[in-house]
Ligand SMILES: NC(=O)C1=CN([C@@H]2O[C@H](COP(=O)(O)OP(=O)(O)OC[C@H]3O[C@@H](n4cnc5c(N)ncnc54)[C@H](O)[C@@H]3O)[C@@H](O)[C@H]2O)C=CC1
């Protein structure tokens with residue numbers, strides 16, 4: 001089993017939800033953590049929850065220069081990047097005919113181009129280290145499309161393709177690249193739901209899956225998964 005103690009993790013969208021829970025779980029394993037997001041105060045709230053060496057950097061995933069600066073900050077602060085959690089993402093729900101091309105562009109810019117740019121910035125460091133892990137948070141919407149989320153699904157299907165292609169190129173460098181596919185998780189992203197919150201997946205559950213996959217012996221990895229709630233029931 002891998003030990004995450006002293007590994008350096010960069011977690012995007014670390015101010016709340018799955019990103020915050022993952023940053024906390026990695027810190028609990030002894031990893032050093034850099035979190036990114038757009039709101040410095042919200043990032044600092046997360047930093048105060050981390051019992052480890054940690055740093056926050058403002059980084060809008062739609063801005064390539066922010067991503068470049070966040071990666072440079074991580075290298076300057078901790079000297080390496082062992083784990084990248086590409087978590088930041090947005091969802092805009094609408095029927096297909098009511099989806100504007102601007103909403104599609106916003107989701108593509110954050111969910112796909114942000115992930116693409118972040119991997120392009122981080123991978124040269126991992127290749128030089130001859131080791132690294134990249135976890136891209138896709139979604140069950142990357143497996144099954146639903147009514148009212150066609151455009152969001154398209155961005156998450158794109159994350160799957162991007163991740164698999166990168167994985168095939170990077171395995172020879174001892175870099176594991178994989179997707180996580182959660183179904184509905186109790187976070188701000190899905191907002192009000194008709195489900196009983198206790199019966200839903202919680203962000204901490206996703207964080208636990210991520211940590212357990214990162215702790216697999218480096219000779220193996222789970223290429224993708226599907227994380228379901230056991231028995232989601234209505235309120
Ligand atoms: N909540 C759910 O049911 C599911 C969520 N996901 C995915 O998990 C990831 C995290 O989502 P949640 O924690 O649920 O959402 P959330 O809304 O609670 O958190 C999203 C995080 O991403 C950040 N973010 C959004 N746009 C950004 C940008 N342009 N630049 C920098 N940071 C940005 C937000 O500030 C926030 O910190 C997303 O990629 C989402 O698509 C996947 C499956 C299910």
Ligand SMILES: CC(=O)C(C)=O
Nearest residue numbers: 139140141182183184
């Ligand atoms: C929000 C999302 O990605 C779901 C419910 O799969």
